[in-house]
Amino acid sequence: MEQPTDKRGAEKDLAEQRLEQLKYLQADFDNYRKKFDREREDIVKFASETLVRELLPILDDFDGALKTEKSKGLVALHAKILKTLYHAGLEPIDALGKEFDPHLHEALLRDKSDKPEGTVIEELRKGYSLKGKVIRPSGVKVSVGNKWERKK
Amino acid sequence: MGKEKIIGIDLGTSNSQAAVMLGGKPTIIPSAEGATVAGKMFPSVVAFTKEDILVGEPAKRQAVNNPEATIMAAKRKMGTDFKFTARGKEYTPQQISAFILQKIKRDAEAFLGEEVKKAVITVPAYFNDNQRTATKDAGRIAGLDVVRLVNEPTAAAMAYGLDKEGEHKVMVFDLGGGTLDVTIMEFGEGTFNVLSTSGDTQLGGTDMDKALIDFVISEFQRTDGIDLKKDKMTSQRIREAVEKAKIELSTVLETDINLPYITADASGPKHLNIRFTRSKLEQLVSPIINRCIHPVEQALKDASLTKNDIKKVIMVGGPTRMPVVQKFVEDHVGKKVERAVDPMECVALGAAIQGGILGGEVKDLVLLDVTPLTLGIETLGQVMRQSRYTYFRASGPLPRTTRRLGNSILSVCLRLQGAFPK
Known part of the structure; x- marks a missing residue:
């Protein structure tokens, strides 16, 4: 009598094991489908992101250039490349005079000023978003108000 | 829906990340803020602003502006009585780590589209019992059931599948942003035993x-x-x-x-x-890389091994991507380094594999864990150093049970990590 029970038990175990594996597969499949849909949307939306990111240092070069050389040609070139990138969904992030927001800005320095505490008083590096997603925060100097003493 | 997922978490000093088994493969869980220079990791930084608690990239970005209430490297204080103070409130290191784990839990739930309740967290091989308990506490505070702590080098070795090979010795060379950890482990009987650890906390x-x-x-x-x-x-x-x-x-x-x-x-x-x-x-x-020589030699010496005993060398950490670092290690250990897995991801990936094993998702793999310390009983006049009072030697595999008789008034049965008598 013992053997058939054992066999049945083993078969039951195997069936349970397979069912378990099936459940995992089903869950994984559901997850994969969701992930696939989400990734496909993102790929379409942010296809240009890598290229645009690569171009940001060149925009910085322009910003540096325009500080020292405000020639007509340079200004026109800058305007042209910006316009092209704006069409691709790039937008500069507003920083100067705004309240510091760590989701948009990166504090590089802070200093005393007449502006209220937490106000961006200087934009050291432009920040950009691409189709609403911050691809680089603005590098800024933040006001600490006018009563601040530097702690040693 | 199938059974619940157990995620694997690399809770690092400067950066953290998590991974999970998807379709039988460990997959990195992206941080909600998207990829940064540090890859898919996010900084282990917590900040308290006037209105908000920030974790990760935004917290790091405002650090200069809010240094008094920005907390970094809480991991270095784990297991101590140290309290961080921010905006008039005190926080234990495990509370700070819990904020980081909560963010990971949120990101994982958004990624998987289901609730995440269980996790495997990695810790440095040299973490003592206090530090390990504190890490588990951090998980609990964050609402995660920490089903297992795994040594970081063990997780890295698992990502390379070294637990599927025969008995061998492996060196894990972990060079991060600010620290170097060299670990030598021996694999056998289904576990990785740590033979020695060495490093430099000011090198990276x-x-x-x-x-x-x-x-x-x-x-x-x-x-x-x-x-x-x-x-x-x-x-x-x-x-x-x-x-x-x-x-x-x-x-x-x-x-x-x-x-x-x-x-x-x-x-x-x-x-x-x-x-x-x-x-x-x-x-x-090269002057910086040359400072790696001493920790490597020290680790070999402490393990009483020569470089010829090492069968595999695993690289962990971003800087090990540099050919010059790989060449240095290859020259010094006389072995080609393993480089199939991204050195910045392998700890989290290994933790995810361990999570998959514990969740029953991954089969045909062994359970790996060791007690980092020798455990035993000290009674009046008898010291634990005497072997008959030592119940678990350090680096012994877990879970397991031991029983020792011979004392007329006391019989002790110790069970570690859910081991039950057969």
């Missing part, structure tokens, strides 16, 4: 980046006579350009750092253009 990729930036700045000073260090915006541009050149030099032998209009003086605009070769880069970082 940050030092290398600084050496490269200093070189570029001094070159410009030499050719153009202008000190670029003073201008914060300029230093940012140089930092980014150097970072890019460093990555390029991992695959090509020569590149250039080209920053037009970097500054200006009375004579007009100045342009920075420096040719940068891999051999120059290697020369610049």
